[in-house]
Amino acid sequence: MLKNILSAAALAVLVATPSIAQDEEAAPAPRPASAYATIDYNLQDDRDNILFLDLSNGKRVAIRLMPDWAPEHVERIKTLARQGFYDGVIFHRVIEGFMAQTGDPTGTGQGGSELPDLQAEFNPMPHVRGTVSMARAQAEDSANSQFFIVFYPRFSLDKKYTNFGRVIAGMDAVDAIHRGEPPRDPTRIVQASIASDNKPAPTPQEIAASNPASITATDLTAPAGE
Template sequence: MLPRRALLGTLLAAALAAEALARQKPPSAPPPFDPKDPENILYLDLSTGGRVTILLRPDVAPNHVARIRELARRGFYDGLIFHRVIDGFMAQTGDPTGSGTGGSDLPDLKAEFNNLPHMRGTVSMARTDEADSANSQFFICFQPTLRLDRSYTVFGRVVAGMEWVDAIPRGEPPASPARILQASIAADNRPPPPFPKPAEAGNRALLEAEAARLGLPPEKR
């Protein structure tokens, strides 16, 4: 049993600690997600002829969104090709080697799997068989692919310009791959670069992509 003086000292210390804890401010909650915040808008200016607008979701994938912002602001994505494009599935980019095996010099990210579905226009991080291996590569879905849900980190969705994604040439890799001319965050106010004039082949690619999306057989395209 503690002596009376030691016991009083212990009680006093506990009381002071409790008072100090009560005076502490509770940890501040993250700011609510604002879809109009220009920090949450990613622009991809594509060689297929236009600007794609992507709404980022830091509320469900904060570390992945932070990575995309950082790499976009570095100019990392500028000039990179869509190296893996599967009709009816998705278009993948973000590899500086164009081989599907490259990434940035930053460490891989811990997975942030969430409940956002892989719908048409969903933007999600590519990875290897390891859950925590996403780095810089990402893909945009042409069609709903719900089998990927909660197995890949969704961090955004196309809200405008999906026609320029539909026009990306298919292939693994495509014979004439499309490129990201410029990736930027809306808050930085970077104007789009000059876009190539749509050639007949480019127009045909747009028509083929739209026909495929509608499920038309080849003889009716």
């Protein structure tokens, strides 16, 4: 089942009308102050809701998970991380100026976990730079394991995709993720872990071993309809 964050038609609109997207980012509609929740940036607090992504580019991303926004989605991400589901998974769809998508063990954009799909938990939190949101197919209740990290504000996604967290450290690591659909040399998650589990970070040797030298775009199937 296709797990892209946008239907082909919706993505075509964004690509075909870049001026609209740029205007939206430069001058978003006014929002009530309550829409911008304050996120605690202290990595020592509430460690059960901090997700670490150790990437094959040698950098670490820290994501503040927000169960108040999307409790079932946060629980799913934590469950899969603790199962090691995300370890070794690539960022299979990375669009410059938009987002980086991961969470599919097949690397095609069409896979997911064996757990049931989730009911949507759309909320008013805006898709700003560093937002972490759940990918889905066209059906609203089709999110499963895939998620994406936003490079630049995309308020057109608000209340259409479940926003469940935000990058609080290591956005430079996100910016360094290789672009492509799929990338010729994809960046991958070497290890995903929850901070409170105190799992050791991967060694340089483990990171090096996670970077196969022969992966090319022809080795992977691009998401259908793109």
